[in-house]
Structure formats: C-alpha cells, structure tokens
Amino acid sequence: MNSKKEKFSPLSIKKADAKADSMLSLMTQDEKIAIIEGDRSFFIKPNPRLNFPEVYMTDATQGVHIRESFGDNDLSKYSMEKSTAFPCPISLAATWNPEVSCRYAEAIGEECRAGDIGILLGPGVNSYRISQCGRNFEYFGEDPFLSAKMIGEYVKGIQGTGTIATLKHFVANNTDYYRRKSNSIVDERTLHEIYLPPFKSGIDAGAQAVMTSYNLLNGEWCGQSKYVIDDLLKTQLGFQGLVITDWWSVYDGEKLVKSGQDIEMPFAVALKNVRQLLKGGNICIEDIDRMVKSILRTCFIMKFDSRKKYVHDSAFYKNHESVALQTAREGIVLLKNDKNLLPLSKSRKNILVTGDYIENIAMGGGSANVKGFNNRILLDELRKEYGRRIIHTANPSADQIQSADVVLCAIGTEDHEGWDRAFELAEDQEKKVKECVINNPNTVVVVSTGSGIRMTDWNSKAGAIIYAWYGGQVGSQAVVEIIAGKVNPSGKLPITIEKEFKDSPGYGYIPKGEMLYQGWNEKEEKAHPVYDVRYDEGVFTGYRWYEKKSIEPLYPFGFGLSYSTFNYGNLSINTDEFKNQGKVKVSFTIKNLGKRRGLETVQLYIQDVECSVPRPIKELKGFAKVDLKPGQSRNIVIELTEMDFSFWNPKTKDWFFEKGTFVIQIGSSSKDIRIQKQIKL
Numbered sequence: 001m002n003s004k005k006e007k008f009s010p011l012s013i014k015k016a017d018a019k020a021d022s023m024l025s026l027m028t029q030d031e032k033i034a035i036i037e038g039d040r041s042f043f044i045k046p047n048p049r050l051n052f053p054e055v056y057m058t059d060a061t062q063g064v065h066i067r068e069s070f071g072d073n074d075l076s077k078y079s080m081e082k083s084t085a086f087p088c089p090i091s092l093a094a095t096w097n098p099e100v101s102c103r104y105a106e107a108i109g110e111e112c113r114a115g116d117i118g119i120l121l122g123p124g125v126n127s128y129r130i131s132q133c134g135r136n137f138e139y140f141g142e143d144p145f146l147s148a149k150m151i152g153e154y155v156k157g158i159q160g161t162g163t164i165a166t167l168k169h170f171v172a173n174n175t176d177y178y179r180r181k182s183n184s185i186v187d188e189r190t191l192h193e194i195y196l197p198p199f200k201s202g203i204d205a206g207a208q209a210v211m212t213s214y215n216l217l218n219g220e221w222c223g224q225s226k227y228v229i230d231d232l233l234k235t236q237l238g239f240q241g242l243v244i245t246d247w248w249s250v251y252d253g254e255k256l257v258k259s260g261q262d263i264e265m266p267f268a269v270a271l272k273n274v275r276q277l278l279k280g281g282n283i284c285i286e287d288i289d290r291m292v293k294s295i296l297r298t299c300f301i302m303k304f305d306s307r308k309k310y311v312h313d314s315a316f317y318k319n320h321e322s323v324a325l326q327t328a329r330e331g332i333v334l335l336k337n338d339k340n341l342l343p344l345s346k347s348r349k350n351i352l353v354t355g356d357y358i359e360n361i362a363m364g365g366g367s368a369n370v371k372g373f374n375n376r377i378l379l380d381e382l383r384k385e386y387g388r389r390i391i392h393t394a395n396p397s398a399d400q401i402q403s404a405d406v407v408l409c410a411i412g413t414e415d416h417e418g419w420d421r422a423f424e425l426a427e428d429q430e431k432k433v434k435e436c437v438i439n440n441p442n443t444v445v446v447v448s449t450g451s452g453i454r455m456t457d458w459n460s461k462a463g464a465i466i467y468a469w470y471g472g473q474v475g476s477q478a479v480v481e482i483i484a485g486k487v488n489p490s491g492k493l494p495i496t497i498e499k500e501f502k503d504s505p506g507y508g509y510i511p512k513g514e515m516l517y518q519g520w521n522e523k524e525e526k527a528h529p530v531y532d533v534r535y536d537e538g539v540f541t542g543y544r545w546y547e548k549k550s551i552e553p554l555y556p557f558g559f560g561l562s563y564s565t566f567n568y569g570n571l572s573i574n575t576d577e578f579k580n581q582g583k584v585k586v587s588f589t590i591k592n593l594g595k596r597r598g599l600e601t602v603q604l605y606i607q608d609v610e611c612s613v614p615r616p617i618k619e620l621k622g623f624a625k626v627d628l629k630p631g632q633s634r635n636i637v638i639e640l641t642e643m644d645f646s647f648w649n650p651k652t653k654d655w656f657f658e659k660g661t662f663v664i665q666i667g668s669s670s671k672d673i674r675i676q677k678q679i680k681l
C-alpha cells in the first residue's frame with residue numbers, strides 16, 4: 001500500500017467473528033492467557049504458531065508519540081523517523097470545524113500506517129470540568145455537543161486509514177490530581193447528558209477500542225467495574241469492540257475478568273493470578289475466551305493479519321504539516337483587540353518581543369507529547385514578517401517597554417498528565433505579562449496553554465490577547481499570519497474561562513488541606529487515600545453553570561473575535577414536521593459586514609422553558625462554520641431532532657422528550673445571542 005488515499009475497508013463483523021472463533025478453538029490455555037496480558041508495554045502479543053501478528057499501539061490524539069524504548073523494552077523497530085506535531089485537541093475543538101477534525105485525524109492515521117502502528121491510544125475524549133486538569137489540552141472542551149461532533153469526525157478520519165481509534169479514558173476522568181485515587185461521584189443523568197456523548201459519538205462513528213480510566217466511578221475502579229464496562233459502555237452505549245485498561249490501573253483479576261474488560265496494559269498485574277483464579281473456580285475458561293475473542297475479532301476486523309506498512313512519498317509529511325497549519329489557523333482564538341490594535345501593519349516602527357515562548361514552543365507533556373519536526377519558533381516567524389522592526393529583549397526595562405511602538409509578550413503554561421496545574425499563572429509569567437501591559441497599552445499577549453488560565457489582573461490592560469493553545473510545530477506561523485492580518489481569526493472558545501477558580505463548578509475538588517503537586521511520585525500516589533470528587537453541579541457544567549449561578553466569566557464559551565463583523569437576521573423556524581418526523585427546521589441569514597473575508601461560527605442553543613426536571617438556560621445543539629466574502633450573506637439551515645430537545649431519564653434509562661415551550665437562540669457565542677424565537681412542541 002502506498003500513501004495515496006486508499007480508503008480502508010474493514011472485514012465484515014460476520015467474517016471476523018468466524019475467523020476469531022476458528023483461531024480461538026486452536027488456542028491452548030497458555031496462549032489465551034498470553035494474549036489478554038499486554039506484552040512489552042505497548043503490544044498485543046503475537047502468536048507465531050497461529051500466524052497471529054504482534055500489534056503495536058502508541059499515543060495519541062495530537063500526533064504520533066515516537067518511542068525508542070519504554071523501561072527495558074526496545075521499541076526501535078517501531079520508532080519512526082519523524083511524526084507531525086499537530087495543534088493540541090482543545091485547539092482542534094476551538095476550530096469548531098468537524099471537517100478539519102476529520103483531516104487532522106486522517107493525517108495521524110496515515111502516519112500510524114507508515115509506522116506500522118495498529119492502535120492509536122486516542123482520541124482523549126474526557127470533558128473539561130476543571131480548568132486545572134493537567135490533561136485538558138488532550139481533550140475537546142466543556143460542551144458535549146461540540147465534542148461529540150468533533151470526535152465523531154476524528155474517529156472517521158483515523159479509522160478510514162485502517163488505524164484503530166481508542167476512545168479514552170472511560171469514564172468521568174476529569175482531574176489528574178492523584179488520578180488513581182479520585183472517586184468521581186456522578187449521577188446517571190449527568191453521565192448521559194454531559195460525560196458520555198463524546199464516547200457515544202465515537203462509538204457510533206465506528207471506534208474499535210475504548211480505554212478505561214484510572215479513577216473510580218461511584219466507588220469502583222473503572223477498569224474492573226462491571227457497571228462501567230458491561231452496563232454503561234456495552235449495554236447502554238452499544239460498544240462491541242476492544243476494551244483496554246489504562247496503564248497500571250486495575251487491581252483485582254477476578255473483577256477485571258468479570259467486568260467485560262478485554263486486556264490488561266502494560267502487562268499482567270491484576271491478572272498475575274489468573275491461573276489460580278481458573279483453578280479455584282473463581283472464573284472459568286469461557287470468561288477468558290470472551291476476552292480473547294474480542295481481541296482477535298477486533299484485529300481481524302482491522303485486517304492486522306494481512307496488511308502492510310504505508311510506503312510514503314515526499315509529499316506525505318508536507319501534506320500533514322499543512323493540515324496542522326490549517327488547524328492552528330482556525331483554532332487560535334482572538335480574545336481581545338482594543339482599538340483594532342491587530343492586525344499590525346508594517347508601518348509600525350518597532351515591535352518589542354519578549355516572554356518565554358518567543359524562542360520556545362509550549363507543548364503538552366506526558367504520553368500525548370509529540371516532538372514534531374520542522375518546529376518553528378515565534379521569534380523567527382515574526383522576523384520573517386516584520387524583519388528588523390522586531391526587537392527581541394529577554395528582560396526589557398520599564399523604559400524599553402514604554403518606548404516601544406508595540407509590545408508582544410508570549411506567555412504560557414506547560415500542562416502535563418499525572419498532575420493538575422494551578423489556574424493562576426506561574427509567578428514569572430504573571431510578572432512578565434503585567435510589566436508589559438502596565439507599561440504599554442499596545443501590548444499583544446500571546447498565550448500558549450492547554451486550558452483556561454487566570455487573566456483577571458491584566459486582561460483589561462492588554463491591548464490584544466491571542467489564545468494560541470499548543471499550536472504544534474507550525475502554530476507560530478499561524479499566530480504571525482493572524483497578527484499580520486493574512487489570516488482572519490475564526491477560533492471560538494470550546495471552554496468558559498472563569499475570572500477566579502472559585503467561580504467554577506469544579507472548585508473544591510482537592511481534599512481540604514492538600515496542595516497541587518508537580519511531577520508524579522508513585523510512592524505518594526500509593527499512600528494517598530481514595531478521595532471523592534463530587535459532581536454536585538450535575539448537568540450544570542461549563543457555561544450551563546455560570547449562567548445558572550449568574551456568575552460572569554471572563555470569557556464565555558463560544559467566544560472569539562474576528563477582524564470582520566457579522567450580522568444575523570431573518571430567523572424562521574418550521575415545526576410542521578415535528579409531529580410526524582420529529583424534526584424542526586431553523587433557518588436564518590448571516591452577513592459579513594467587514595472588509596475582509598471571514599469565517600463565523602454560528603451557534604444554536606436551546607432553552608427548555610418549562611420542564612419537570614431542572615435544565616440549563618442554554619444547551620448547544622447546532623453550529624456551522626460559515627466562510628463569507630466581504631458583504632456576502634448566506635442562508636443557514638440547521639435541522640434539529642426530537643433528541644435535541646430531550647433529557648435523560650434515569651428511571652427508564654432512556655432519553656425523554658417532554659412537550660412544552662422552547663426558545664431557539666442563535667448567536668456568536670453563548671453570551672452573545674443575536675436572534676431568538678419561542679416555539680411550542
């Protein structure tokens with residue numbers, strides 16, 4: 001197979017089932033046990049006698065993590081020459097462009113094929129509940145509808161290349177603070193309305209694997225919980241593929257085998273005593289057969305037994321880099337632009353640039369880290385555009401800042417799995433940005449981070465704020481294109497940024513008297529008791545929370561500026577087909593009033609006015625990213641279904657539509673509703 005786009009076609013389930021049954025019937029007990037335990041940390045064990053291949057898996061959502069080795073395991077055979085560092089997934093979510101998500105994942109899938117990687121240990125699809133969570137950069141933001149749309153396309157993109165997508169981490173894994181010890185206390189309605197839709201969407205799009213999480217859900221470790229795996233994942237969400245544990249996350253072999261789990265990674269710990277369990281009659285061989293069959297079947301569906309590496313041509317990585325660049329261009333969010341400071345014209349005399357992320361690229365760390373190639377730093381990109389006007393000073397004096405025509409200050413955070421990071425910026429970052437904005441109102445702040453940060457003390461003084469996330473290897477090029485006005489910004493926040501952490505629904509999750517730590521310590525984690533994280537806000541997460549509590553955030557969900565302005569009008573809603581077909585058609589027009597071509601993401605929120613259960617004031621149920629030339633207007637149609645008006649009923653374990661009055665609200669962010677209408681259904 002070559003790098004030309006050949007759509008992968010999976011083997012039919014029926015044929016894969018038959019092949020799995022036939023191989024299973026030939027396997028000895030030892031061979032069966034060998035395959036349900038991870039091998040060399042990142043493999044499904046091969047079976048040469050039966051011609052079953054080894055299957056390599058690696059991380060993850062934002063590109064291929066290349067490993068030469070892991071512990072004592074030599075992985076050099078699978079160590080590719082290079083892989084593209086894409087913008088992080090929260091930045092992908094900020095594009096609000098499902099097509100970009102599909103192309104992004106397809107590019108990652110192609111790189112997996114070039115490296116003979118069968119299983120990508122991503123996408124990470126946990127929801128953003130706490131701005132401090134160290135892994136928010138790996139996920140798709142706070143809203144279940146937006147995440148679900150982006151993740152569905154991600155899965156199609158990657159699996160279209162024949163690479164398995166692994167939806168992780170199942171479930172309610174929303175903090176990395178002593179992540180093996182956090183017990184998420186969540187009710188079923190909240191699970192179904194907030195935390196499960198991203199998984200459900202990935203499953204419906206055909207994801208072949210799900211990774212369970214480190215945390216406990218309502219008192220049971222997810223990786224060995226029958227409720228989590230058999231009931232929620234398989235029965236309620238209809239997942240039929242491969243279930244794998246997170247690395248060192250399970251403790252009880254008997255529970256694991258009976259939970260519906262298929263394979264323990266990175267090797268047998270809980271499953272160490274599996275032979276004794278069989279001997280003692282605690283489990284039976286049929287339990288093991290179920291696990292083996294699931295593994296074999298998935299591998300046969302993906303044709304792992306008969307495929308070849310991609311041979312790639314010179315355009316291969318170039319194409320992927322352009323996908324990375326387009327993602328960065330569309331995902332960067334312009335939060336502030338006082339007096340149209342941006343775009344910066346070349347008539348500016350000088351631009352003083354400073355900050356840690358002028359010469360360094362901020363990236364998310366841990367398993368999701370991707371080194372990239374051809375990494376471009378902001379300083380070089382700025383110099384390419386503005387030449388000698390750029391004056392780089394690591395520690396400018398107040399005088400230097402004051403006398404600069406424009407100041408550009410690049411700050412950030414380095415988020416990492418295994419721990420959470422404070423909402424407040426590190427002292428040096430905060431100091432630097434304050435020095436700049438206090439001394440020069442023409443300061444452009446470029447923020448590289450994976451999550452929300454506290455900007456409250458300097459936000460109002462900054463001239464412009466560009467939220468650049470972790471932009472990957474060419475992110476800085478996109479930042480400069482936006483600064484120079486070559487690209488009109490179009491990213492919108494997939495999260496709410498609160499003023500103070502105490503304003504947020506997740507506040508108070510750390511046990512009293514304890515403090516955030518940095519750097520994972522196995523001993524300390526082992527010694528730490530299990531602690532409860534109560535999701536008392538229920539379905540009121542993100543903007544649903546701030547609106548219910550009337551708390552003004554610093555920047556609302558869905559917000560992002562453009563160099564153009566857009567006008568919304570002519571809203572009409574047709575409910576004629578609701579009775580028979582459960583459909584509502586919403587149409588309206590959008591016009592670009594600016595002088596530049598611009599992309600606007602129109603957002604549709606529903607409010608259920610009267611209901612027998614408490615419901616959010618707004619719930620996102622539709623969006624479209626529209627590309628408009630200056631003066632151009634377009635008619636947009638968004639179709640809603642009965643499901644969009646429904647809520648989860650834990651008694652019937654199903655979605656429920658309750659008749660009544662609803663308000664359809666359409667706007668440019670969750671706070672900026674431009675047109676709305678009431679309907680009765």
Ligand code: BGC
Nearest residue numbers: 059060121168246247367417
């Ligand atoms: C992470 C997973 C990752 C795995 C393998 C774990 O620590 O939680 O997301 O896929 O390591 O690298």
